Amino acid sequence: MTESNKKCRLVILISGRGSNMQSIVETIKSKPLPAEVVAVIANKADAQGIQWAKDQGLVTEIVEHKRFADRQQFDKKLAQVIHQYEPDYVLLAGFMRILTPEFVQQFEGRLINIHPSLLPLFPGLHTHQQAIDAELQWHGCTVHFVTPVLDHGPIIAQGIVPVHHDDTAERLAERLLPIEHHVYNQVVQWLAEGRVRLLPNGRVQVSDQPHRAFVA
């Protein structure tokens, strides 16, 4: 952040387990990072990560998508709730909802996602199985700025793991998860330090960071 003692305000959106969220929260706690998680929001009342966040004393909110007639209305409410917390960045961490362009545009340049593939390969679901089926020898994850196109947008960082010849989708997902945590934490650190810029040409620049690639 530019002002010396201002902390970077983060809202994290989850749908389930929330291990990426947990890892970000723990990293912020353990390092002297100028960042704070001001709210964790889930679109499902039974999202496991919400209980964990509550136990940590974090502010939590549930905005259940199933209570809304359509995507537009859900996104409108979700945006209202997020705005209350005045975040510098909104981090999607296993948030399994497609967001409307109206929602994305409101948070342009401040909305970040992690996707479990080396984008632009394999947007959408079943990324691990797709990597196996394609006989890729490397699989990975991408942290990127969100645009209205699903799992698409300027890439901030990527991490890779090897694919083993006898992998199942479950085993590969398990191998990838620690590098997901590592890459997302690294990006949060860069964001908190005010080092990430989304350039007018759509490219990303991270100051003093010549490489943004991580290997397990």
Ligand code: GRF
């Ligand atoms: C992660 O693999 C993330 O990349 C994907 O969904 C999974 C969520 O895991 N979008 P968690 O909820 O962070 O544990």
